[in-house]
Amino acid sequence: MKKLTVKQVAKLSGVSVRALHHYDEIGILRPAFLGENGYRYYGEEELLRLQQILIHRELGIALGDIAKLIDAPGFDRLSALRQQRERLAAEAIRFAQLVTTIDRTIASLQGEITMKNAELYRGISPDKQAEYEAWLIDRYGDGVVPEIALSRKTYAQLSADEQQAMQSKLQEIEEGLAEGMRRGLPTGSPSLDPLLHRHREWVAFMWGRPCPPEAYAGLADTYLAHADFVARYEAIAPGFAMYLANSMKVFAHRLE
């Protein structure tokens, strides 16, 4: 195909020429080649790569981390697109949730309902990067933690032993909850609280920031929205994904 200049790519994609320069500088999106005149020229491969970059940016991922993801060994574009699809679907759900929050706020201001303070912020994502990383960590929680997760200061500062301990801790919590399910404890049973309390602390630690109740409830939605999570929890015990998510939500509700 005919190679495109920065202006043409900018028009196609909506990003600025300056941004394309910047992406070249930091090495995240190199032009296909440089002309004798010093001009940058882009091709089909670059356009596809740019798409990946922009969708990640849309999801709030830092450029440095985007590069790591795209350049990871074994990167598979189709697989990446499917992952991104999941995330985008979750974002759509989250915005729908924000609409609900506003509806409830309006009803509250008009005296029709009573709304707790924490509900004001339900659906607001304080940090998409942290959420994404939590997602990744959870996804690879069986010990295969991508390098991106290691960039997280809190986690990165742990020794290998400590990191292993975190993984074991999660496993322990999940196994405990699964056992509760096997024994027929209903979601919302107070006897699950200690485990959920530990789980929420685990999440907050991984996030390096507080995990307020509504964020914890939101995380439960995230779990259910991601096929990877569902599959992983179902592997622990059939029906566990829904059981865990419901438990988290009820627990979160009780905290508010």
Next chain:
Amino acid sequence: MKKLTVKQVAKLSGVSVRALHHYDEIGILRPAFLGENGYRYYGEEELLRLQQILIHRELGIALGDIAKLIDAPGFDRLSALRQQRERLAAEAIRFAQLVTTIDRTIASLQGEITMKNAELYRGISPDKQAEYEAWLIDRYGDGVVPEIALSRKTYAQLSADEQQAMQSKLQEIEEGLAEGMRRGLPTGSPSLDPLLHRHREWVAFMWGRPCPPEAYAGLADTYLAHADFVARYEAIAPGFAMYLANSMKVFAHRLE
């Protein structure tokens, strides 16, 4: 109600203590009062204001502009919430659109369909602030332009006469298109192209950046998603909102 400290607000809302400090510094969210100990204490009013701030942030609005919006004379919280609701609903639609873009990319990579380059970026919002401002400008296009729009460099640099000219230009374009509709020209009629061409240039000028075809098509969706827009176009002529949006989409499609 009991006043809350920064840690408590942070936990409720998910923002950091540092951010709350920052918001106080820049005057966008003042605490209800300062204790004798120098501590910040927040109340119900501050929590509601913070909600407004965070939703605007969620929609990509700069903090400085958020302050202007919230502190505008005649600010009405219920009205603001309804506006935000519209925007959030549109964002949910946009993310759903991104999902479609990915599905099509996957199909394209698997050789099932043919995809044009510009389609790769359909649904990606290069600049939410610009989009929001375009929305505001369009909303107040009858001459009542909020101060936020004046902060836009390109527009701000125009003289009052020139700004008036821009408003007249839009009116002229819209009237021309409405006339086309009244004469029974179908959407997609080539005779509408000059007007649509001028319209798209108008949008790009207002945006201060290019308006690629898919962004133009996306703008049409934005128009239909906002009750204010629909009402405004219907006021020009019954059925005009849909006619304009369809014309824009067909025109955009032809440009790709």
Next chain:
DNA sequence: CTTGACCCTCACGCAACGTGAGGGCGCAAG
């Protein structure tokens, strides 16, 4: 050749905080 659009590199500056330093406050336990 001139003009206008587009290309380049260079570099300052900004927004929105994150992070750490250094130190005070409040409460409960010893």
Next chain:
DNA sequence: CTTGCGCCCTCACGTTGCGTGAGGGTCAAG
């Protein structure tokens, strides 16, 4: 009273992702 811990404060450096403008070269059309 002392200590320890969690939380509060201000101060200030630094990061990320560009926007913007300066100064100058390239290309195509008139």
